[in-house]
Amino acid sequence: MNPEEIQAVLRALAAVVAEHYVFPEVGAEVAARLIGAAESGRYDELGTPERLSEVVTADLQLGNNDLHLRLMFHPGEVPDEEDPAAEEAYWLRRAELDAGGVGRIERLDGNIGLLELRPLLYDPAHAGAAMTAALSMVATTDALLIDLRRCVGGSPEQVALVCGHLFGPEPVHLNDLVTPSDGTVRQYWTTPSVGAPRFGATKPIWVLTSASTFSGGEELSYDLQQLGRAVIVGERTRGGAHPRRGFKLHSHLEATVPVQRAMNPISGTNWEGTGVAPDIEVPAADAFTVAYRRALEHVLTLSSDPDRRSVTDEARAVLGAAVVAG
Incomplete structure (x- = not known):
């Protein structure tokens, strides 16, 4: 230049x-x-x-x-926000290459679900079907680990979609976005219907975080923590709560400018500058082991009727040995 x-x-x-x-x-x-x-x-x-x-x-x-x-x-061409078709194609392609933001999905021994979301929580218009399919696959597990250690952003609409599967049909108020330029406030709630089986409102959830977890990944962590729906395990997150807008300034340069602020309906504030503090603070590399062990301990408290015996046997076997880090 x-x-x-x-x-x-x-x-x-x-x-x-x-x-x-x-x-x-x-x-x-x-x-x-x-x-x-x-x-x-x-x-x-x-x-x-x-x-x-x-x-x-x-x-x-x-x-x-x-x-x-x-x-x-941007190593490649910056999407132009003034060309909606080109910007839509850009984000759709990114979501496709990242499997809709679903980095890993697995049923662990003990009938415990593992859902890794990275690198972004893409907008439901680009990745809603992939996210719904992933959440449906863990709906019948007895406990859930959501790994956000490499989740660095995303859409508040996708956060609401994920949360919709983790509560019941009664709408739950998750977050508000305030736009100072015009004073508008947009509320985000879960929806009564998610079009697929729900994990539901009662089974336990552990969310794994790192010092790299940012923005949309932080919102998902923060919303679930404030609502008492999940236990956060890992490291304090980076601390970015201001949704941003992109402006193309050059073929390889984009201005990202925060245009709103988050306001949680429970705390009355957000995680800007402070990050989301974990409930169980451990190095990010140890977060899976700690959370999985707690999930296995939960499974062992469940009924040991014949239909569940193989599940509890799996849990006992894993707890009897060292839990292998994910």
């Missing part, structure tokens, strides 16, 4: 931050600081989009620590 291209990107970035950032006063300050740095020549010699993204992102987050506020480098 030559200095003229870099200056054009910086002017466009400052404009979208000033206009759209979730906290207008902060957005104006960040934009002014960015323009001042650009005019001083701070970025002129960076040369490549990738290097520019690294330096500018650090400057954008200076003081506010908002990890969603970024100049993001």
Whole structure:
């Protein structure tokens, strides 16, 4: 990139931050600081989009620590938000390549479900069928492990879809998104019908987290924790609660600008800057072992009628040996 291209990107970035950032006063300050740095020549010699993204992102987050506020480098072509058909095709292709965000699904010994969701909780329009199918497959297990250690974002609509399978038919209020620019509040609830068997509201759930768990992965963790529906096992998450919007500034550079803030109906706040604190804090590498052991202990409390005997025997056998980490 030559200095003229870099200056054009910086002017466009400052404009979208000033206009759209979730906290207008902060957005104006960040934009002014960015323009001042650009005019001083701070970025002129960076040369490549990738290097520019690294330096500018650090400057954008200076003081506010908002990890969603970024100049993001894309090795391929950035989807254009002003071309809905192209953007739709981009996200559909990404969801297809990632199996709808379902990284792993398994029935573990003891009739315990394991559902790993990564890298993103894709919008239901792109991955709802895949997610529903995965959740249906674990619906009849006696306990569930949801692995979000490598889940780094996603759609609040997909969070609501997942949660719909983990409660009963009565609607449950999960989260609100507040848009400061117009004062609107969008509420997210589970739905009475999910079109498939539910795991339900009573069987235990353990959610595995890491220091990499971010954004949509954090919302799913936080919503379930606040509602007392799951036990969080692992590490404190990264702390990004401001949903963002993407703006194409260059063929390989996208501005990601937070435009809303989450407000949980129970806590009255969110996990921005603090992350989701685990209920059981262990290194991420140990989270599976700890959660699986607790799930096996739960299975052994269930009725030992003849139809269940093989399941409890599996649980005893695994607890009698070392639990193998996933």
